[in-house]
Amino acid sequence: MAFIQISRANYIHNLTLLSQKAGGKERLMVVLKDNAYGHGLRIMAKIAASFEIKKACVKNIAEALEICELFEEVLVLVTHPPKQSVAKNISIGINSLEGLQNILPHTAVHLKIDTGMHRNGLFEEEFDTALEIICKNSLRLRGVFTHFRSVDEVGSEYFWQTQEYLRLAQCMREKILACNIPMPPFHSCNSGALLRKVGELEDDYARCGIASYGYTHMHPSFGVYDLKPVLSLWGEKLSSRMLQKGDKIGYGGVYEVQKPCVIGAYDVGYGDGFLRSDGLKILTCKEGELIVGRSSMDSIFVISDKEKICIFDNAHAIASQFNTITYEITTKLSPLIPREII
Numbered sequence: 001m002a003f004i005q006i007s008r009a010n011y012i013h014n015l016t017l018l019s020q021k022a023g024g025k026e027r028l029m030v031v032l033k034d035n036a037y038g039h040g041l042r043i044m045a046k047i048a049a050s051f052e053i054k055k056a057c058v059k060n061i062a063e064a065l066e067i068c069e070l071f072e073e074v075l076v077l078v079t080h081p082p083k084q085s086v087a088k089n090i091s092i093g094i095n096s097l098e099g100l101q102n103i104l105p106h107t108a109v110h111l112k113i114d115t116g117m118h119r120n121g122l123f124e125e126e127f128d129t130a131l132e133i134i135c136k137n138s139l140r141l142r143g144v145f146t147h148f149r150s151v152d153e154v155g156s157e158y159f160w161q162t163q164e165y166l167r168l169a170q171c172m173r174e175k176i177l178a179c180n181i182p183m184p185p186f187h188s189c190n191s192g193a194l195l196r197k198v199g200e201l202e203d204d205y206a207r208c209g210i211a212s213y214g215y216t217h218m219h220p221s222f223g224v225y226d227l228k229p230v231l232s233l234w235g236e237k238l239s240s241r242m243l244q245k246g247d248k249i250g251y252g253g254v255y256e257v258q259k260p261c262v263i264g265a266y267d268v269g270y271g272d273g274f275l276r277s278d279g280l281k282i283l284t285c286k287e288g289e290l291i292v293g294r295s296s297m298d299s300i301f302v303i304s305d306k307e308k309i310c311i312f313d314n315a316h317a318i319a320s321q322f323n324t325i326t327y328e329i330t331t332k333l334s335p336l337i338p339r340e341i342i
Ligand SMILES: *Cc1c(COP(=O)(O)O)cnc(C)c1O
Pocket: 031, 033, 077, 146, 147, 189, 190, 191, 192, 207, 208, 209, 210, 211
């Protein structure tokens, strides 16, 4: 059966590097959304908690409920206002004034402010109304945050947005003080922004996802970081056969065998969340074995006779072959593939 290996040591290694950069374990919020970027939510949450990380953020309430007993606080990033009250240590990220209006009284919230990405969050003109709603509905303001749009890119955009964030954060602080609400923590950096930081982090903490799983997509001129990929994907042989020059394999027969060889079918397909290859490009497994032909729903062809094959232990090469990012390669992997911790 196909399986995923999770390297505990590599995850701890990355968390160590990031928490040092942030200025302590209590200043790092681990991003575990979308099944921990496909790694396995419970598995990664338990390792992070054993490393004494106190805060996590996830996609929705269902994910929060799965792990909330392991952390002091779990922030939900992408949810519509929940209709029922949630556990005390779950906080809801607020993406719009409308969302804030519809949140049940006494809920803990983090206000997202729009500092230039324009994906979601409040504009400066909405700050006063937001704080009024918070007071009126006795909401607990547990954080103010934003997200940067250009940390991976070379150029002035990140600097411009950081200035915008500092200005708007200051404005929000003054308004919070004036309302007599306890000052909440402020946070803005994702992995790339934290790694780019020169000197100390001014914020109360950083929210890191991709770097904790061992990757960055930053331009190499920003520096090279000692991160270690955490996940590897393995397939197991379903069958193999000896084929001759000129034989064609799989749907459409798009791959023609060049010289006599053994072709194995391995049990990882696009139904398992491994992106579908159209067979026009040849991909390579970790040890260099070639993945050929069109992918099937539940299998791929590899020029190999091994019983088990490591398809990748570093998503960068596969991501660039599919013209995408490592985030997508790991996040798509089906939660039904068994995970083992090594
Ligand atoms: C996904 C996400 C992050 C983590 O980003 P990485 O680049 O994976 O570190 C942080 N903050 C928000 C709001 C996110 O949606």
